Amino acid sequence: TQLLEQSPQFLSIQEGENLTVYCNSSSVFSSLQWYRQEPGEGPVLLVTVVTGGEVKKLKRLTFQFGDARKDSSLHITAAQPGDTGLYLCAGEGGGSQGNLIFGKGTKLSVKP
């Protein structure tokens, strides 16, 4: 059974601080995706990483896929209150298409 361990589960920081969220597994994934979910809404895709060692940047967000494609990280620079939300990593590669394995999520709160 493939599992994605996401940490930390909760994170409360002040505006302007940096943070990193980690997503780790013992399994290899063909791709790994990061989503952000607001309360009462579906997840919205932020980025997909496919190649081992890949780094993608989305404004103040930096996503990295591990060389072995087993882990990933999300780094936010100078966090803003608008970054508050639930961040989910999801790995694909567990057999049938669409069988995304989701991490438990990181609930981020950025205080002004």
Added chain:
Amino acid sequence: GAVVSQHPSWVICKSGTSVKIECRSLDFQATTMFWYRQFPKQSLMLMATSNEGSKATYEQGVEKDKFLINHASLTLSTLTVTSAHPEDSSFYICSASRPSNYGYTFGSGTRLTVV
């Protein structure tokens, strides 16, 4: 582009009744859609894969007779929760793979409350 519309956003029903949730891909064709369930403070769990024109594939532990899935067209999949019970109360979310790209587009979810 690549919008998935889910309806209704929330529904309250009496125990023992059935509820239908619709998932539509608005600007692309989706031969495959996926249904997830998310309990409070937990992550998304895949329930089933909906295949256009064929039977759905259910994940282990998901009752196919209770959660009926129909994918009659390339843009519509429905999930019917039959004989709903309070323990079926949850947030149900559908998704579809975006054409020519990685990643999935999710619907906005349906909050089901069974009383």
